[in-house]
Amino acid sequence: MEESALIQSIRAKIANDILGFHSFRGDDTILVRRESVFAVLKMLKEEFDFNMLADLTAVDYLGQEPRFEVVYHLNSLEKNIRIRIKTPVNEGEEVDSIVSLWAIANWLEREVWDMFGIKFKDHPDLRRLLMYDEFEGHPLRKDYPINKRQPRVAPIWKGIR
Amino acid sequence: MSDTETKTEQTDLIVEEPSGSMMLNMGPSHPAMHGIVRIILQLEGEVVKAADMEIGYLHRAFEKHAESVTYTQVMPWTDRLNYVSPLINNFGYAMCVEKIFGIKVTERCEYVRVIMGEISRIVDHLTCIGASAMELNAFTVFLYMMKAREWLYELIEDVTGARVTISYARIGGVRADLTPNFKERCLHQLKRIRETLKECDALLTKNRIFMDRMQGIGIISKEDAISYAFTGPMLRACGIPYDVRRAYPYHVYDQLDFEIPVGENGDCYDRYLVRMEEMQQSMRIIEQALEKIPGGPVNVDFEGNLIIEPPVVVDEAKMGKIAEIADRPVDVSPNLEGQEGDSYYKVNPDLKQVIIPPKQKSYTSIEGLMNHFKLIMYGHGIRPPKGEAYVCVEGGNGELGFYIVSDGTDRGYRIRVRPPCYNFVAAFPKMILGLSIADIIPAFGSVNMIGGELDH
Numbered sequence: 001m002e003e004s005a006l007i008q009s010i011r012a013k014i015a016n017d018i019l020g021f022h023s024f025r026g027d028d029t030i031l032v033r034r035e036s037v038f039a040v041l042k043m044l045k046e047e048f049d050f051n052m053l054a055d056l057t058a059v060d061y062l063g064q065e066p067r068f069e070v071v072y073h074l075n076s077l078e079k080n081i082r083i084r085i086k087t088p089v090n091e092g093e094e095v096d097s098i099v100s101l102w103a104i105a106n107w108l109e110r111e112v113w114d115m116f117g118i119k120f121k122d123h124p125d126l127r128r129l130l131m132y133d134e135f136e137g138h139p140l141r142k143d144y145p146i147n148k149r150q151p152r153v154a155p156i157w158k159g160i161r
Numbered sequence: 162m163s164d165t166e167t168k169t170e171q172t173d174l175i176v177e178e179p180s181g182s183m184m185l186n187m188g189p190s191h192p193a194m195h196g197i198v199r200i201i202l203q204l205e206g207e208v209v210k211a212a213d214m215e216i217g218y219l220h221r222a223f224e225k226h227a228e229s230v231t232y233t234q235v236m237p238w239t240d241r242l243n244y245v246s247p248l249i250n251n252f253g254y255a256m257c258v259e260k261i262f263g264i265k266v267t268e269r270c271e272y273v274r275v276i277m278g279e280i281s282r283i284v285d286h287l288t289c290i291g292a293s294a295m296e297l298n299a300f301t302v303f304l305y306m307m308k309a310r311e312w313l314y315e316l317i318e319d320v321t322g323a324r325v326t327i328s329y330a331r332i333g334g335v336r337a338d339l340t341p342n343f344k345e346r347c348l349h350q351l352k353r354i355r356e357t358l359k360e361c362d363a364l365l366t367k368n369r370i371f372m373d374r375m376q377g378i379g380i381i382s383k384e385d386a387i388s389y390a391f392t393g394p395m396l397r398a399c400g401i402p403y404d405v406r407r408a409y410p411y412h413v414y415d416q417l418d419f420e421i422p423v424g425e426n427g428d429c430y431d432r433y434l435v436r437m438e439e440m441q442q443s444m445r446i447i448e449q450a451l452e453k454i455p456g457g458p459v460n461v462d463f464e465g466n467l468i469i470e471p472p473v474v475v476d477e478a479k480m481g482k483i484a485e486i487a488d489r490p491v492d493v494s495p496n497l498e499g500q501e502g503d504s505y506y507k508v509n510p511d512l513k514q515v516i517i518p519p520k521q522k523s524y525t526s527i528e529g530l531m532n533h534f535k536l537i538m539y540g541h542g543i544r545p546p547k548g549e550a551y552v553c554v555e556g557g558n559g560e561l562g563f564y565i566v567s568d569g570t571d572r573g574y575r576i577r578v579r580p581p582c583y584n585f586v587a588a589f590p591k592m593i594l595g596l597s598i599a600d601i602i603p604a605f606g607s608v609n610m611i612g613g614e615l616d617h
Contacts, residue, residue: 024548025260052390054553055579059566071564073551073579077387077401080408084551103388107587115224130217130616139225146229 004028006081010048014040019088029084037087038096041072045101050074050083053098056108058089058116062142066090068118072098089118097123115140182210185598189218193296193602196612198586200601207597212590219612227576231542232258232332233517235576240326242578242614245288246557248281248317250614251330256411257552257563258332261545262515266461270334271412272454276347277320277329278554279443279450283354284313285557285609286394286436286443293433293606294365297374302361309357312350319343332543333515334460344451351444358440365433375430379592379604382427389588393559393581394439395608398424398431405555417449429607460516515543542571558582558609580614 003011004023007030011018017036022029032040044050055073066088074083089095097120098105109120110129117138120126128135132152137144185202188194197218203211223242227235239254240247252274259266266274291306314324319340321329329336340346365371381391386399396403402421406414422438424431517536522529535541547569553562562579585608592608593601 025263025550027549027551029549051387054390054560055551055562055564055577057564057577059575073562073564075390077403077408082409082551084549102390103385104390104584104587107583130220132217139222144225146225 006083010044010083013043013047027084028082029086031086031088034087034089034093034095037070037072037085038098038101040085041074041098042101044074044083044085049076049078050081051077053102053104053108054082056098056105056112058112058118058140060116060140060142066093068116070095070112070118091117094119094121096121099123114138117141181205187598187601189215193605195292195605195610196615198610198612198615200589202598202601204598207599209593209596209598209601212593214586214589216586217616219616221613221617223578223617224576228573231537231539231571232545232573233515233537233543235573236330236332237326237328239578240328242580242617243285243556243558243561243611244325244613245611246281246285247325247327248277248321248329249554249556249561251328252278253552253554253556253561253563255330255332256554257550257565258515258545260550260552261548261565261567262332262543263546264333264461264515266334267458268413268455269338269457270459270461272450273335273339273459274330275412275414275417276339276447276450276454277317277335279446280313280316280347282443282555282557283440284310284317286440287313289557289606289609290361290433290436293429293603293609294361294371296602296606297371299365299368299371302364305357305361305364309354312353316343316347316350319346331460331516334458338459347447347451351447354440355444358437362437366437372430374600374603375433375607376428377426378429378596378600379607380426380428381588381592385588385591386427389591390584391559391588392584393555393557394432394435395559395585397422398435399427400425405553405560409553411552411554413450413453414446416453417446419443419446429603432607540571544569544571553579556581558585558611558614561614578614578617580611580617582608582610582615586610586615 003021006028007021007023010030011021014032014036017032017040018030019033020031052075053072054075057071059069059071061067061069068089068091069086070089072085074085076082087095095118097109099109106124107129109123110125110127112118113120113126114128114131115138127133131139134152135150183204185204187200187202189197189199199215199218201213201215202209221241223238227238235254236251239250242250287306287310291303295303317327318324320337320343321327322337381399383399383401386396386401391399392403392405400423402423404421407421419442422435422442424435515536518529518532523533536543545567547567549564549566551562551564553560559581560579561581564577564579565573566575568574589605589608593604596604
């Protein structure tokens with residue numbers, strides 16, 4: 001697999017933290033260790049001018065080990081380049097929060113916690129974002145049934161009897 | 162005092178309630194809350210001391226549902242994300258799937274998408290400015306802009322057959338070509354819209370009341386805007402000329418001439434000016450694209466193996482060379498002479514056939530119907546290779562991103578949408594800090610929150 005110039009220059013800096021990389025359809029992607037994700041993102045922000053966190057999300061690979069992947073999309077407004085950083089996370093493990101680097105990570109991490117149940121260490125306020133507080137489970141996990149209903153109020157006909 | 166301030170700034174949260182302050186719920190059902198969102202305000206007198214946003218009232222599990230159906234079936238749901246400019250959502254999603262497939266759409270299709278996308282952008286900006294002007298009691302402007310929007314909706318309806326929930330894009334193309342007299346009609350409507358915008362400009366831009374309500378309201382600094390990953394008119398109003406159409410040109414935007422308007426102060430007034438100018442630029446783009454648009458098909462053709470002539474197939478088969486012709490598409494007609502009817506090759510992902518047959522074919526011929534089913538039904542569907550792709554387009558509000566992880570089956574393993582107004586709403590408590598209640602309305606109007614995309 002060929003390496004793009006960007007991946008090469010990043011690899012030279014953080015060779016020990018990298019688990020893998022690819023450039024499928026031109027999207028440069030680097031897989032880094034969970035423990036070092038904060039340091040890697042900080043380094044990318046400060047040294048490679050990736051000043052915008054375009055997106056933060058997760059993917060649930062149910063049945064694989066480790067189960068989740070947290071995905072960061074970075075964007076550089078100066079150089080007009082993008083990179084995708086992924087980190088594998090197992091169930092119950094925590095990822096370092098990056099709220100101190102980008103303010104939008106506050107909501108994005110809350111959403112990932114809400115939808116996937118991945119906890120972020122040192123997050124100032126890790127509440128649910130889209131679902132309500134009493135909601136049970138994490139809806140975007142693959143083992144959450146798509147037809148499951150959790151009404152906040154019992155149906156009216158049950159209340160009458 | 163300074164201690165509390167830093168605390169509030171860090172978490173955007175109401176940490177403690179000093180005596181004399183009041184909690185006020187704005188929304189979820191409030192006429193000025195464009196959709197359903199709740200702002201929890203902590204007030205001292207009429208001044209906002211802290212605020213928190215609560216979203217999710219319109220959560221419809223787009224991402225969860227999109228994982229459960231085939232790639233083609235997701236298209237109608239993308240309409241419902243940003244229901245003011247659904248065409249751009251359609252194109253963004255189609256582009257992302259095309260990227261995973263490795264399909265390049267035809268040049269005419271690219272132009273059609275640019276034209277329809279820019280019309281959609283004008284609709285979006287008209288709605289945003291009209292609605293936020295209406296909230297400041299400028300009702301005339303609202304009616305003028307809705308009238309102009311109606312003209313554009315008529316254009317869209319002409320081409321796509323629908324007004325709001327359009328589903329016009331197809332993976333590998335668009336649903337239908339432009340109508341024969343589209344160019345004349347479009348140019349005529351653009352002329353009328355220019356006149357309307359001139360009128361609205363005269364009513365608003367130098368209007369003392371409008372300026373007083375908009376200037377210096379909802380300011381966000383450059384640094385904060387980048388930290389909150391602002392894009393689109395909100396970021397450009399801060400003075401950063403970032404536009405996805407220019408930074409990461411897709412389709413034919415690199416061949417078209419347009420300018421990126423930027424503001425200075427990052428307040429509501431600058432956002433209004435940026436949006437007004439962007440509509441002019443969009444009209445320029447449409448006019449250039451209408452001039453340059455080439456002929457040809459709008460949908461991608463088959464790629465891959467060459468088609469074998471029928472006599473050759475017969476000869477090869479007589480010689481017993483079955484293996485060589487087994488997987489190749491053959492153009493066969495009943496009498497082996499001409500190609501009077503369309504033939505349907507077997508649905509094969511290697512051929513990259515993704516376009517569903519035209520409706521008249523699927524309603525009138527068994528082959529067309531089967532082809533349609535084979536491309537759409539569960540378990541058949543189109544199958545991209547394994548991989549992942551992120552595609553961003555410039556939506557009405559800013560960078561609209563789609564991130565799709567494919568596991569090689571007919572459904573997306575993970576489909577994530579990055580809504581542009583999510584970031585604005587996240588930063589909204591910061592924007593209204595220290596303002597009075599009345600200022601929240603224009604500030605929220607300029608954010609142009611769309612509940613559908615905000616809550617996925």
